[in-house]
Amino acid sequence: MRARLDEMVNHSLHHGRAVPAFTCYDFTTATALVEAAEEMKHSIALLVAPRTASRPDGLRLISALRGLADEASVPVSIQLDHAKDLQVIHAAVRAGADAVLADGSTLDFETNIALVHAASDLVGPDVVLEAELGGLPGDEDKAFINQASGITDPGQVEEFVRRSGAHLLAVSVGNVHGHYKGRPEIRWDVMGLIAQQSQVPLVLHGASGIPRQDIARASSFNVGKINVNTELRTEILSTIVSSAGDHQMDGENLAGLLTDWSGAAKLFGSRMLAILTSDTDTSRETGGFRQSPVASILPN
Numbered sequence: 226m227r228a229r230l231d232e233m234v235n236h237s238l239h240h241g242r243a244v245p246a247f248t249c250y251d252f253t254t255a256t257a258l259v260e261a262a263e264e265m266k267h268s269i270a271l272l273v274a275p276r277t278a279s280r281p282d283g284l285r286l287i288s289a290l291r292g293l294a295d296e297a298s299v300p301v302s303i304q305l306d307h308a309k310d311l312q313v314i315h316a317a318v319r320a321g322a323d324a325v326l327a328d329g330s331t332l333d334f335e336t337n338i339a340l341v342h343a344a345s346d347l348v349g350p351d352v353v354l355e356a357e358l359g360g361l362p363g364d365e366d367k368a369f370i371n372q373a374s375g376i377t378d379p380g381q382v383e384e385f386v387r388r389s390g391a392h393l394l395a396v397s398v399g400n401v402h403g404h405y406k407g408r409p410e411i412r413w414d415v416m417g418l419i420a421q422q423s424q425v426p427l428v429l430h431g432a433s434g435i436p437r438q439d440i441a442r443a444s445s446f447n448v449g450k451i452n453v454n455t456e457l458r459t460e461i462l463s464t465i466v467s468s469a470g471d472h473q474m475d476g477e478n479l480a481g482l483l484t485d486w487s488g489a490a491k492l493f494g495s496r497m498l499a500i501l502t503s504d505t506d507t508s509r510e511t512g513g514f515r516q517s518p519v520a521s522i523l524p525n
């Protein structure tokens with residue numbers, strides 16, 4: 226069902242959970258993830274990278290995801306991820322995206338705020354805007370080894386959120402896109418300081434490789450959305466590599482290959498949802514962070 230991403234996030238945080246957000250390059254993966262979310266009765270976000278949106282079939286993929294989300298039995302948001310180009314943002318929202326990460330993290334502070342304002346003016350109040358403060362190293366679509374850099378300055382957070390008007394804030398606290406160089410060293414001390422300064426929920430990108438127990442407890446730092454991409458791609462690609470030969474021998478059985486592909490994506494989505502929903506208690510202390518009203522129509 227259609228729901229605002231910020232409301233989904235606030236609702237999940239109220240239950241001590243974060244909403245998982247998965248990058249989708251194709252419809253098979255997206256359908257499998259929605260099936261996993263429906264079985265777990267949990268909301269999810271489907272992310273589309275700007276390079277995907279800019280493909281010749283990119284806007285049609287977003288429109289297809291829009292239909293998938295609207296027909297789902299749980300809230301599903303379609304978010305354009307890491308976008309800087311206003312034309313791509315406009316086209317993606319017209320095609321059906323209901324949320325956008327207007328990513329000015331590589332820009333200076335004022336220009337970053339200006340990008341969020343420009344995106345807001347373009348898409349209007351019905352589209353949920355995430356902003357990013359502090360740059361995340363690494364490529365969204367190809368996983369190479371990266372070292373953390375560009376930690377978000379907690380001292381800038383209150384002013385940035387207030388002046389940008391963003392609904393969600395992505396932060397850099399030792400997280401990277403792609404593979405971590407050595408053990409991930411997430412700066413939970415900095416995350417705590419940021420959480421105290423931010424009037425809106427936080428978003429953790431680059432969750433692939435972060436220990437499961439850290440992902441499970443992130444919501445206690447007001448992290449309401451967790452973006453996963455690399456590990457999902459790893460699961461799908463290794464499944465394709467290991468089963469493609471058998472399906473080729475089995476009469477060029479493309480449908481069989483897609484069934485395996487879908488199964489790998491669904492299993493990964495289910496596992497991630499299980500991590501995020503484990504050990505939670507609706508009455509749990511949420512650390513005193515401000516909670517927004519919960520939309521009663523939303524399941525967990």
Ligand SMILES: [Zn+2]
Pocket residue numbers: 306307365402430431452
């Ligand atoms: Zn990201």
